[in-house]
Amino acid sequence: MDSLETFVVESAIDSEQEFYRKIIEDNLASLKLAPAIGRIKVVLRPEDSLFQMAIILREVGTKVTTIDIADVEVKPIAGVVIISIKKEQYIPELLVKLWERYGKANISQPDRWTVAISTDKPIEEAAFIKEMLVADPRHRLHENLVDFAIRATPEGFRVRYHLYKGNRFLFVASEEAMKHEWIEEAGAMLDELIEGGKK
Amino acid sequence: MAVLLPYLYTGGVHKHGLLIELMEDLGGYIIQKVVTGTEVNLIMLVPEKDVYVVKKLSDELLGVLVEAPLTGVEIAVVSPTLASHHLPHSACDIAEYLRHPGANTNMIGLARGMGRRVSLSMDYERKLINEHDIAVFTFGSFSDCITKKKPKLFEGIEIPIVVTGGPADLKSEDVPGADLYIGNIGRVSHRLRRTEEINALDSLNEGVSKIADNIRKQQAKDPLAVLPARVMKEIENQIPKIRTVLSPAPLTLQLDGIRVKLPYDEFHEKIEKLEFDEGVTLSELADISRSKMKNYILIKCKSKSDVGFAI
Numbered sequence: 390m391d392s393l394e395t396f397v398v399e400s401a402i403d404s405e406q407e408f409y410r411k412i413i414e415d416n417l418a419s420l421k422l423a424p425a426i427g428r429i430k431v432v433l434r435p436e437d438s439l440f441q442m443a444i445i446l447r448e449v450g451t452k453v454t455t456i457d458i459a460d461v462e463v464k465p466i467a468g469v470v471i472i473s474i475k476k477e478q479y480i481p482e483l484l485v486k487l488w489e490r491y492g493k494a495n496i497s498q499p500d501r502w503t504v505a506i507s508t509d510k511p512i513e514e515a516a517f518i519k520e521m522l523v524a525d526p527r528h529r530l531h532e533n534l535v536d537f538a539i540r541a542t543p544e545g546f547r548v549r550y551h552l553y554k555g556n557r558f559l560f561v562a563s564e565e566a567m568k569h570e571w572i573e574e575a576g577a578m579l580d581e582l583i584e585g586g587k588k
Numbered sequence: 589m590a591v592l593l594p595y596l597y598t599g600g601v602h603k604h605g606l607l608i609e610l611m612e613d614l615g616g617y618i619i620q621k622v623v624t625g626t627e628v629n630l631i632m633l634v635p636e637k638d639v640y641v642v643k644k645l646s647d648e649l650l651g652v653l654v655e656a657p658l659t660g661v662e663i664a665v666v667s668p669t670l671a672s673h674h675l676p677h678s679a680c681d682i683a684e685y686l687r688h689p690g691a692n693t694n695m696i697g698l699a700r701g702m703g704r705r706v707s708l709s710m711d712y713e714r715k716l717i718n719e720h721d722i723a724v725f726t727f728g729s730f731s732d733c734i735t736k737k738k739p740k741l742f743e744g745i746e747i748p749i750v751v752t753g754g755p756a757d758l759k760s761e762d763v764p765g766a767d768l769y770i771g772n773i774g775r776v777s778h779r780l781r782r783t784e785e786i787n788a789l790d791s792l793n794e795g796v797s798k799i800a801d802n803i804r805k806q807q808a809k810d811p812l813a814v815l816p817a818r819v820m821k822e823i824e825n826q827i828p829k830i831r832t833v834l835s836p837a838p839l840t841l842q843l844d845g846i847r848v849k850l851p852y853d854e855f856h857e858k859i860e861k862l863e864f865d866e867g868v869t870l871s872e873l874a875d876i877s878r879s880k881m882k883n884y885i886l887i888k889c890k891s892k893s894d895v896g897f898a899i
Binding site for chain 2: 402404405408409411412415416419433435436438540543544545546547564565
């Protein structure tokens with residue numbers, strides 16, 4: 390699936406459709422979501438105060454553990470674990486996890502690429518750190534998708550329904566109490582998008 | 589009474605003091621002085637018959653003198669809320685563009701302005717908006733909302749209302765309660781920079797200037813007892829504390845008054861007792877009240893017919 394191979398915005402009035410297409414493009418760009426989205430369809434019905442969106446996601450990266458982004462080295466006599474970072478982009482997540490476990494006082498960063506942890510059981514801790522989950526792109530994607538959905542929706546539509554399962558994302562927002570058929574309609578949009586790929 | 593015309597001077601800081609001195613000699617007023625690095629912006633009111641003198645000096649100083657029709661106008665830019673849906677684009681862009689011709693703008697985000705059925709404004713918000721000269725409401729992209737649902741936010745607003753929105757084909761008459769509708773500035777998530785967006789901002793400035801001119805014309809029929817610019821100058825001379833205020837416009841001019849950004853309780857008596865050369869005090873010429881904005885002081889000048897004389 391190519392990124393944004395299907396990008397449909399539907400509304401009763403053509404010009405309004407264009408405005409929302411632009412808003413969605415801008416928000417996708419600012420959240421850097423465009424590469425993650427394969428197909429997207431949005432239906433606007435301002436007269437019913439309704440916003441429906443269905444998204445099929447592309448393959449996203451797998452979970453990242455410490456060993457994927459860094460080398461872990463043990464110095465048993467000094468009681469220190471040295472982490473030499475290879476991929477800088479995950480440092481914030483890694484540090485948050487390490488701070489939580491060992492406390493800020495026990496962690497030092499002699500330089501940009503090195504994190505040193507003082508601990509009583511360096512060998513066991515090194516083994517743990519190697520397998521520790523640092524970042525989950527799927528989790529981050531989920532957060533971004535929800536953020537994107539809220540940003541794209543008209544602000545007053547505060548009654549929201551969202552579903553995120555596998556590579557499918559469904560979002561319905563309205564100002565009125567949510568109706569079951571709206572969610573079903575959005576589900577039908579999603580099915581349409583899935584079929585769209587078989588051609 | 590001399591007719592004063594609003595002008596904006598942009599030039600280097602070097603020797604700009606000459607211009608300030610000239611303005612004192614001519615009896616004009618410096619409304620606002622903004623120094624950014626080596627550049628200075630002076631917003632001023634120049635006596636009509638002396639404009640050529642100022643023009644000559646500004647040419648000598650290699651500066652640019654342009655008309656600033658919105659000088660001395662305080663505009664409320666009202667967005668449904670302060671959420672990221674409306675800010676910084678397009679509401680901030682609109683406010684920023686309105687400042688080009690000299691207006692002072694305040695951004696007001698309503699607490700519950702979003703939505704169709706649920707949108708509403710509070711008494712406090714309406715009073716705050718009414719303290720301004722003109723209100724610009726920034727709405728979204730759906731014509732159904734703009735024409736049918738959002739106009740309820742105009743209830744209780746007594747000042748001229750300008751509405752911006754996405755649909756380009758709506759007319760001012762289609763929006764009940766609005767004095768002017770400007771299309772092509774709807775909800776956007778990018779900085780307004782495309783040709784049609786800039787054109788829309790230009791026509792917004794033009795429309796708002798026209799409304800301000802109309803208010804001035806109405807005012808000319810029954811002039812104010814004292815010019816707000818004159819009050820401004822007297823406050824600067826008699827209440828030195830105003831010089832220590834860090835707001836960008838410590839004294840904000842309005843078409844019929846002035847907002848003084850000093851705490852009300854401490855300073856309102858001093859303002860009321862402000863003396864003019866003619867031997868009158870300000871409390872005789874204007875209503876002085878607590879502003880809804882922070883704890884500032886709001887001065888609204890009375891008209892000549894109310895007071896019986898004008899200075």
